[in-house]
Amino acid sequence: LAPEIEALAEVYGRMVFARAEDVALQQMPAAALAAWLAWYETTPDTPCIAICSTSQGDEWCKGCGRSFAEVQHWLAMSPMDKRAVWRRITREGVALRFTRYAERAAERPADCAGGAPGAG
Incomplete structure (x- = not known):
């Protein structure tokens, strides 16, 4: 090996x-x-699909499935913490990323910051 x-x-x-x-x-x-x-490093950094409902006041983003705090602190999170969020939102599979906009999510560039300024 x-x-x-x-x-x-x-x-x-x-x-x-x-x-x-x-x-x-x-x-x-x-x-x-x-x-x-x-x-x-070969995986997409953010689950963002540029449909960020946390910027509209939602506690959980309807686009990617992250919490408001996860969106706001994404850039400061460790790779392990980010991976845990990815695993949770994938397991839940209810965000638009996994339903209506799955094709759009697959096409999103890995550097998408999404949502409000400072969001990740």
Whole structure:
């Protein structure tokens, strides 16, 4: 196996054995964390599809499914925290990103900031 895959395989193997859905950042070996971060850099940064209802006063964005706080603090969030939000909104699958505008979301550029100024 490639070193990156081997490092992640050990972590994922332990997760499967423990039936864990995630692993604490402190528990990830350096090689596995580096491999995960390299993969993470290839994913879209933000779930925004430029239909931000939090800018209109909603507590939860109808476009992407994030909370007002998640939209406002997105740029300051760690990759692990962002990934947790992505997992939650994907699992819920109720935002427009996953329903009526799924095609639009797939075409959005990865650098979309979305919503109000300062939103991420």
